[in-house]
Structures are given as C-alpha cells and as structure tokens.
Amino acid sequence: MGYLRTDVEPGHPDFGKLEICTCRTHDVSEQVRQRLFSLSHLDELKDLTFESFLPRGRKGVGNLHATSIEMAFNQSNVYAKSLNGWLLLQGAYGCGKTHLAAAIANFAVSMGVPTLFLTVPDLLDMLRFSYSAKDTTFEARFDEIRNAKLLILDDFGTQNATEWAQEKLFQIINYRYINKLSLVVTTNLSLNEIEARIRSRLQDPELVSEVRINSPDYRRPTDDMGHSALSSLDLLANKAFGNIDERRDEGLTAKEVNSLEKALKAAHGFAEKPIGWLIFMGSYGCGKSHLAAAIANYRAGLGAPPLFIMVPDLLDHLRATFSPKSDTSYDRRFDEIRTAPLLILDDLGTQSMTPWVREKLYQLFTYRYNAELPTVITTADTLDEIDERIRSRLLDNRLCKIHAITVPAYYGATKKKTRK
Numbered sequence: 001m002g003y004l005r006t007d008v009e010p011g012h013p014d015f016g017k018l019e020i021c022t023c024r025t026h027d028v029s030e031q032v033r034q035r036l037f038s039l040s041h042l043d044e045l046k047d048l049t050f051e052s053f054l055p056r057g058r059k060g061v062g063n064l065h066a067t068s069i070e071m072a073f074n075q076s077n078v079y080a081k082s083l084n085g086w087l088l089l090q091g092a093y094g095c096g097k098t099h100l101a102a103a104i105a106n107f108a109v110s111m112g113v114p115t116l117f118l119t120v121p122d123l124l125d126m127l128r129f130s131y132s133a134k135d136t137t138f139e140a141r142f143d144e145i146r147n148a149k150l151l152i153l154d155d156f157g158t159q160n161a162t163e164w165a166q167e168k169l170f171q172i173i174n175y176r177y178i179n180k181l182s183l184v185v186t187t188n189l190s191l192n193e194i195e196a197r198i199r200s201r202l203q204d205p206e207l208v209s210e211v212r213i214n215s216p217d218y219r220r221p222t223d224d225m226g227h228s229a230l231s232s233l234d235l236l237a238n239k240a241f242g243n244i245d246e247r248r249d250e251g252l253t254a255k256e257v258n259s260l261e262k263a264l265k266a267a268h269g270f271a272e273k274p275i276g277w278l279i280f281m282g283s284y285g286c287g288k289s290h291l292a293a294a295i296a297n298y299r300a301g302l303g304a305p306p307l308f309i310m311v312p313d314l315l316d317h318l319r320a321t322f323s324p325k326s327d328t329s330y331d332r333r334f335d336e337i338r339t340a341p342l343l344i345l346d347d348l349g350t351q352s353m354t355p356w357v358r359e360k361l362y363q364l365f366t367y368r369y370n371a372e373l374p375t376v377i378t379t380a381d382t383l384d385e386i387d388e389r390i391r392s393r394l395l396d397n398r399l400c401k402i403h404a405i406t407v408p409a410y411y412g413a414t415k416k417k418t419r420k
Contacts, residue, residue, distance in 0.1 A: 042109060042117055048102035050077055057096075066303070068214040069096060075211050076100040080107040083150055083182040088202055090187055091213030097186040101152050104184055108150050116148035119155045124165050142168075146175045150182045157189040170197050177201045190335050214341075230317055230337070233300065233308040239293035241268060247407060256407045260287060263403040267291040271298040274342050274374035277400040281379055285409030288378035292344050295376055299342060306342035314345070315357055334360075338367045342374045349381035362389050369393045 002021050006014045055073045056066040072089065079087045080103070087104070089097040105117040118126070123145065130141040145151065151172075174197070176183050191199050202208055244264060248257060263280055270278045271294070278295075280288040296308040309317075314337060321330040337343065348361075366389075368375050383391055394400050 042102070042105055042115070045102040045117070046106065048099045049106050050080070050103045053096065053099055053103060068212070072096065072100060072211045072213045075209060076104055079184070079209065080104040083108065083113065085180075086183045086185070086202075086208040088185050088187070088208055088210045089213065090190075090211065092188055095213040097188075097213060098154055101154055101184050101186050105150070105152050114149040115152065116145060116150070117152040117154065118145075120153050120157070120169070121155070123153065124168065127168060142172075146172045147181070150184070151176065152184040152186075154186050156185050156187040157194065166195050170195065173198050173201055177204075177207070180207070189332070190339070192335060193329075193332055230314070231305070231308050232310060232313060233293065233296050233305065236289075236293035236308070237297065239290050240297055241271075241294045244287065244290055244294065245410065247410065252407055259404060259406045263287070263291060263405050266401060266403055267295050270374075270376065271295045274299070276372070277368075277375045277377065277394070279377045279379070279394055279400060279402045280405060281382070281402060282405035282407070283409060284380055286405045286407050287410060288380075288405060289346050292346055292376050292378050296342075296344050304341070306344050307337065307340040308344040308346065309337075310346045311348050311361075315360065318360060334364075338364050339371075339373070342376075343368065344376040346378050348377050348379040349385065353387075358387055362387065365390050365393050369396075369399065372399060 004019050004021050006012075006017065006019065008015050050073070053073060055070050057069040072091075076087065076089070089100060091097050102117065105115050108115045127138065127142060127145075130136055130138045133141075173183070175181075185202065187194070191202060194202065202210075241264075246257070246260060246264070259282075266278060267280075274295075280291055282288050293308065296306050299306050317337075318330060318333060320326055321328055321333045367373075377394075379386070383394070386394065394402065
C-alpha cells in the first residue's frame with residue numbers, strides 16, 4: 001500500500017501511526033508541491049521574479065527611495081536562498097512588496113520547496129469555502145495552510161477584521177511562530193494597526209527581519225517625485241531658494257532686512273541637514289511659506305520628499321476619514337502624518353480652533369516633539385495666540401529655532417525709477 005507501521009508496544013507515541021514508505025516519499029512531496037502551487041495561482045505570477053524586478057526602482061525615483069528599494073531587493077534575495085525565520089515587507093501601495101514576495105515564492109518553487117502564496121482575503125475565503133467543500137474538510141485545509149513549508153501572506157490587513165478572521169489568522173501565525181516555520185508577510189499597515197497578539201510575534205527580532213520600502217507608487221507617472229497624496233507641494237513647485245527676493249531695494253529698515261536674511265540662512269541650513277524644529281513667524285505675505293516650500297522642494301530634489309501640508313487641509317484630511325466612503329482609517333491617516341520623516345506645516349493658526357482641533361494638533365506636536373522628528377512650522381500668530389501646550393514645545397530652544405520675519409507683505413519686485 002506504500003505505508004509502513006512502526007512496530008512498537010501499545011502506549012508508545014508512535015503506536016498505530018502510519019508513515020509513508022521511502023519509495024513513495026518523492027511522489028507524495030511532488031503532489032503536495034503541485035497542490036500548493038495550484039492553490040497559490042503562482043502561474044499567474046510567474047513573471048514576478050528577481051530578474052524582472054528593478055533593484056533601484058524606475059527611472060526618476062530619488063536616491064533615497066532607490067536605496068530603500070535596493071535594500072529590500074537584497075534582503076528578499078538573501079531570504080529566498082535561506083528561508084530562515086520570517087520576512088516582513090512594509091510599504092505603501094505600489095512600492096514593490098508583492099513583486100518581491102512573488103519573486104521569493106517563484107525562487108522557492110524552482111528549488112522544489114512546497115510554497116503557498118495567498119493574499120490574506122483569499123486565504124480567509126478559502127477557509128470559509130472549505131466548510132461546504134466536497135473534496136476536503138476545514139480541518140484538512142487549515143492544516144495544509146499552517147504547515148506549508150513556506151507560507152507567503154500578501155496584503156496583510158486588507159481583510160475584514162471580524163473576530164473569526166482575527167482568530168484564524170492568529171492561529172496560523174502563532175502555529176508557525178511556535179514551530180519556527182518560514183513566513184513572508186507584506187502589509188501597508190504600520191505595526192500599531194495590527195492586532196496586538198499578531199503584532200507581538202511580528203516584532204520578535206530573533207525571528208523576524210523587518211524591511212520597510214520607502215518608495216512612491218510604481219504605477220504613478222514617471223515624473224512623480226514621490227510626494228504623499230496629502231501633500232500640496234506640487235502646487236508650490238516654483239518656490240525655490242534661487243527665486244527668493246531679499247528685498248534690498250524696497251526701503252526696508254536694516255532690522256527688517258536682517259530678519260529675512262537670518263530666516264533665509266536658517267532655511268538653507270535646515271534644507272541641507274533637517275534636524276530639530278524650525279519655526280517661521282510673521283505677517284501674511286512676508287515670505288514664510290516660500291521659505292518652507294523652498295526647503296521642501298530642495299529635499300524632494302534630493303529624493304526625500306517631505307510631507308508639506310497646510311494645517312487647515314491636514315484637519316480636513318483627518319475629518320474625511322470619518323466618512324463611510326473613506327478608503328483609510330483615521331488611525332492610519334493620523335499615523336502617516338505624525339510619523340512623516342520630515343513634516344512641514346504651513347499656516348498654523350488659521351484653522352478653526354475647536355476643542356477637537358486643539359486636541360489633534362496637541363497630539364501631533366507632542367508625538368513629534370517626544371520623537372524629535374524634523375518639523376517646519378509657519379504661522380502668522382504670535383506666541384501668545386498659540387495654544388499654551390503647543391507653545392511650551394515651541395519654546396524649547398534645545399529642539400526649536402524660531403525666526404520672526406518682520407518685513408511687510410511682498411507684492412512683487414519694486415521697479416526702479418529711471419531718469420528721463
């Protein structure tokens with residue numbers, strides 16, 4: 001029959017168990033491999049290989065983004081050859097996570113490793129359908145998934161987070177965690193958005209290699225600089241250090257000109273090396289937003305586009321997440337803003353200061369203050385007009401540098417009078 005039974009006494013752990021005869025081991029392994037390949041639909045992903053992946057992204061991607069993509073490519077390549085531990089690929093839509101995960105799967109299959117590649121929604125559907133399937137049972141299908149030699153879960157977090165779904169996912173991940181079975185997970189969520197029990201296992205540094213891909217959506221036009229969908233920097237693309245008018249011919253006082261010169265010098269220095277907080281204060285039209293946008297455009301030119309956003313727009317984006325039609329959650333949107341590597345907030349103080357607004361801004365400033373994340377702020381308010389909790393952060397000269405620009409509003413270059 002192709003099976004062997006161990007000849008042991010009753011009570012022995014192996015008593016009554018059947019083992020596949022060595023003459024059939026290869027055939028059985030091949031059947032398992034083919035079944036998992038079929039369930040994975042990997043034939044539809046056969047073109048997603050390491051050879052077809054652009055190791056530094058498409059043409060036009062900034063150097064910092066290209067470096068991030070290259071590091072993810074290299075780590076995925078190393079993992080595919082060893083399958084040691086777990087690999088967690090994080091990043092926004094279109095950054096290349098799925099391509100790398102499929103490349104790992106295709107390489108493993110080519111080496112004869114039984115591999116199961118599933119998007120998480122498909123995995124859950126597969127389990128649901130097994131309750132009424134005629135060719136298998138739920139228990140058999142569940143056991144097949146959690147015991148696959150290599151399991152790749154794509155798009156983790158896009159599934160409906162019902163209690164049943166959360167429990168099944170935890171059981172699968174916990175089983176593979178306990179048994180140290182190879183696992184690859186891709187997600188566009190931050191770890192804080194993942195269920196606590198699963199998150200704790202994904203954060204085990206002894207088992208999990210965490211890779212974050214900081215890259216714009218590959219599907220966007222090639223002239224895209226990688227700006228966040230929240231950013232309004234594309235509207236200020238013409239604001240640069242080279243076209244800032246220092247206004248020496250307007251008859252301004254030496255003190256006024258000096259305030260603008262100091263702010264410009266500080267902006268130049270911050271653009272070169274964004275450390276701490278830089279605050280520009282002054283009346284409308286004095287040049288605050290131009291300096292902030294010049295910093296943002298300079299950083300974008302280096303391949304590290306910041307999140308540039310007017311504070312009223314920021315609050316509108318947060319409110320929009322409460323709509324039933326929103327494709328993102330409030331927590332995810334707020335986390336995207338507060339954790340931005342470089343955040344530039346234009347026009348602090350023009351927004352309606354409701355209690356909700358005050359609380360959100362306080363939470364945002366407190367997070368970035370404690371994490372000491374580089375931040376640029378422009379405001380037409382005086383310090384006395386700013387919420388005292390936020391003001392206390394701005395007055396910390398260890399982290400924050402305030403520049404008050406005292407020049408009047410700018411209405412264009414003054415034409416010099418000529419003698420007739």
